[in-house]
Amino acid sequence: MASTTIGKYILSILALLVFPGGLALIVVGLAYEWIDRKLLAQLQNRVGPRWFQPLADVVKLLAKEEIVPAGVNTYLFIGLPIFALAGGLTAALYVPLFGFAPSYGFPGDLIVTLYLLSLLTICMGLAGANTLDRFSVIGATRTLTQLFSYEAPFLLALLGPAVAARSWQIGQIAAYSSTRWLILVQPLGFLVAVVGLMGKLEIPPFDAPEAETEIVAGALTEYSGRGLALFQLAKGVEIVIGLTLISAFYLGGVANPLMFFVKTLALLLAVVGLQSLMTRLRIDQVVGLWWRYGVLLVLVQWLAMVIFQGAMS
């Protein structure tokens, strides 16, 4: 009895730290980051970085001196990147990564996962607000403003499949949608979810919070070394989880590793393609876009679904 409990604990820890969460997730996150950069470079007519580039970046940052600027709360400054990465890794436990069933699951874990994903954004916002540098502070206000604008539509867009599956548990929704391509019945929801993911990852056109030409590097301007590396890892993790969720919900599920990679990579390709075509939107335009069109689209989708389900029953 005791030995099985211990075995379970060991398995859990392995799941959390090595596979499918933790290490494996980080590696895939870095790989996806490379694919993102490489594809973007190719679309821009460039050669692009080498395959180990994100890894080298992270290792180098980890080895660098970390300067804690004067006047900041040191604990927050050091702790926030750790929280951000931990949030992302925890979220991974509830998601069908690499085509395997989620390591853990309970009714309502969808909501928890989404909020764990937002933790990264909130941590970045706090990290920016924590420093005295004004670029960071402006970056932080923009990060948080943007969070409030895309979060609701993104959430609603992911709840569409949940309502269709009549479950709030990611595992069950994924199982439900693995037999159906929900993108066909809920195209608007899919669209909002993909664009919402772009907002979440702060890639163009939603990169106002880190708009290089206006506010240097946004909330992370003051970070050097380790903090920056951890935030970068967290971002890689978020890419993978976000892509997984959308593929699992809308693209006919990710029942096995092959399907997982094919679908998430296809989605990544679409996101990069969109990104290379876009001009950065101003923060007020971002907010307007989401609340005027994003929410509206999702609500139309919901209405259609409710009517459809009513007619069916």
Added chain:
Amino acid sequence: METSEKKELFTIPIGPQHPALKEPGSFRFTVDGEIVTSAEVRLGYAHRGIEKGAEGRSWVQSLYLLERVCGICSHVHATAFSLGVEQLAGVTAPPRAQAIRELVAELERVHSHMLWLGVAAHEAGFDTLFMYSWRDRETIMDILEGLTGNRVNYSANLLGGVKCDVGDPQRDTILKGIDMLEERTRHYLDVVTNDAVFLQRTHGVGTMTADQAELLGTVGPTARASGLGKDVRVDAPYAAYADFPVKIVTAEAGDLEARFQVRLRELFESYRLIREILDHLPPGELTARMPRRIKPAEAVSRVEAPRGELFYFLKSNGTDMPERVNVRTPTICNMTSVVKMVVGHQLADVPMILVGIDPCFSCNDRMVVVERKQHEAQGWTWEQLRRYGIDYYRQIHS
């Protein structure tokens, strides 16, 4: 300028080292949330003392020094200086030299506008356009290199003429390159006129009426985008512009979109001129004889740089060195307009408006004006800013 920074938390300094600026110029924008309430420019980070430096160098040395006032529009500086010195000495460069000066000037305009298009797209966060326009710009850099031997700071001018001739092989390369670029430019014009996302960042942003543009003394494409027909190439033709005249390109709207269109449409005019010059290049010598010492005299020389009117005042005193060289660059004229235009705009629009005039700080190295409107926005606390942000967005959504 460092003393009050702690207090003015929401004064945003941009520069002198800032990704939006490839050159050093320092800006301080006071913002209300995201809205700019005042703007201040402090230049001089690139102030090298060239005007004084020229007084201690010979005329020929000064030519090379002045060419390095600015690396982007080096040829127009050298042309303005050469034309001025020739005027002082009473020498006229041969027609072939004048035509080659115009040829290089137009090639340089193409290079400068392409460069600007890329930088402007980069400011807008549209890196794909930046990459594409700079890739195509390499064509013009190759042409310039083939013609003069250097990609930047080409030193095509000599006092009394030019140093490089245009032969048949160069002619063919240029024509081939121009054909390719013309097609690409048509595509870019289409993008800046029709791309909806891009227009969101340019349409109706930084608008300046013709009256304002005239009052603020703007020059070049910035003035022409507001409907002012100011162009030295037309008003006071120099070099060979009388023989190969240019048609002036203007737009009425006066916003960023118009500035994009004016610059891109000017490119077609440049392509036409380049072809025409290559077809009717006058034969003859490349240089006229220049005296080493120049009798005491004064001269004014005006040239249309890619950014607008470039003004040189020269004075000689009978020695082989200038007595006084005064350079007035186009950016200094346009900078005042930026400081006025940005007030009331979003912080996110500031780099775009700034880049809309195609600023060139190394040309300029001077400082401008303080504009403070509404209240003195110093000493905003975090709480005040937060309040403001909330109210601002509440207004938008209600």
Added chain:
Amino acid sequence: MSLDLPKQWSDALNTVRGWARINSPWVIHFNSGSCNGCDIEILATLTPRYDIERFGIKLKGSPRHADVLICTGPVTRQARERLIRIYEQMPEPKFVIAVGSCGLSGGAFQGCYGVMNGIDQVIPVNAYVPGCPPRPEAIIDGVVKLLTSLQNPPTPDVAEPSPDQREVIT
């Protein structure tokens, strides 16, 4: 590293560190008053024909993120303070590349009252790239040469930054 690791371990760590540093140099660019010629050539290295991202070189906006400072211009009196500040804000280990004739010695501007005649008069410089302006290939070559020169000597320990290096950037 405060931990006492066995020699092989710390050697291996140093190798990894050195590898990462050579393969991921993030660059910050500062114009200390040059004519722009070098600056547009530096910018050109980002673009499709030259594409320095191939070497893992990335142009960054914040000195806190950068490993290499690429500096152009003869250093004007006004820009001098800023240059020093940016240099001090960069985290260790850091390197400086001086680009262009005027960055090396003052070049054409030598003797003008507004200039300091070269970047190494103000901050230590690790590599020099001559030319007026140097071609983009030359600039890339300069960066790569600097990086390969790091391969051989053992990684120096991270220097303890002086108190003034920890000041707030404002």
Added chain:
Amino acid sequence: MNTEETLAAAAKILSDPPRPAEITRPTPTWMNALLASPDDLLPMAGALLDEHLGWLSCVTGLDPGIEAGYLEVLYHFSAGAAVITLRVRRPREIPAVPTLSDMIPIAEVFERELHEMFGVEIIGLRNINKLYLPEDWPDGVYPLRKDFDPAVLNVSG
């Protein structure tokens, strides 16, 4: 209006009594008018602008040397191909000219440069802070004057 007509109209304004300016024409398109007194500057520049005879293109300071005993300020107005230059001479010890910046906003930039480079006092100019010389530049040192000696800077590092 062609160049000749512009210059003729300008000449008419500038040679108006009571204190007509001394007019010369070094080139066909360039007219110099040496004003009798700096007080004439504002009315004459105003008259040029009112008649649309040019916009302020540049302001040049000139130091003819210590022996000459005066500094000269040149206001270049361009109209098409024509350049009309108003010249004002001021004694070297107390050079002062009135500001044009109330009438022409861009003049402020030129005048601040003039103030800094030649030590010409601009009467009525509000902002005379450091312009484009460094903050630690010594007072009373004007780099574009002929008697400027770079040794006074001697900032060793």
